[in-house]
Amino acid sequence: xxxxxxxxxxxxxxxxxxxxxxxxxxxxxxxxxxxxxxxxxxxxxxxxxxxxxxxxxxxxxxxxxxxxxxxxxxxxxxxxxxxxxxxxxxxxxxxxxxxxxxxx
Numbered sequence: 097x098x099x100x101x102x103x104x105x106x107x108x109x110x111x112x113x114x115x116x117x118x119x120x121x122x123x124x125x126x127x128x129x130x131x132x133x134x135x136x137x138x139x140x141x142x143x144x145x146x147x148x149x150x151x152x153x154x155x156x157x158x159x160x161x162x163x164x165x166x167x168x169x170x171x172x173x174x175x176x177x178x179x180x181x182x183x184x185x186x187x188x189x190x191x192x193x194x195x196x197x198x199x200x
Contacts, residue, residue: 098153099134099193105146110184111138115147117182122175129166156192 106114115138127133134150153159166172179185 097195098155098159099195100151100153100159101148101191101193102150103143103146103148103189104185105143105187105189106184107186108145110182111145111147113182114179114184117178117184118175121171121178125169125171125175126166129169129172130162150193159192 104114130151134152136147136149138147139145151159153162
C-alpha cells in the first residue's frame, strides 16, 4: 500500500471558494476513479490557507493507472479548467508515503 499525500496552498482567503468548486464539480469524478480519500482536510494551525488530501493505492502501478483514467475524464478536465480560472491554488506539494513496518 502506498499513500499519495498532496498539500495545496491557496491565496489568502481562497480555500473556501476552492473547496466549494471541488465539491460541486471535482470530488465525485475523482472518487469515481480513485475511490474514497483516506483524508481530506483543511489546516487550522501551521501552514494556513492550505488543504491536504491523501489517497491510497495498492502500488505505484495502481496509482498510475487510476490517475491516467482520471486525467482522461472530460468531467475532470472541466474541473481542472475551472480551478485554473478560479486561480486559488498557488502551490502544490506531492509526496508518496510508504507505511512503516512498525505500524499495524
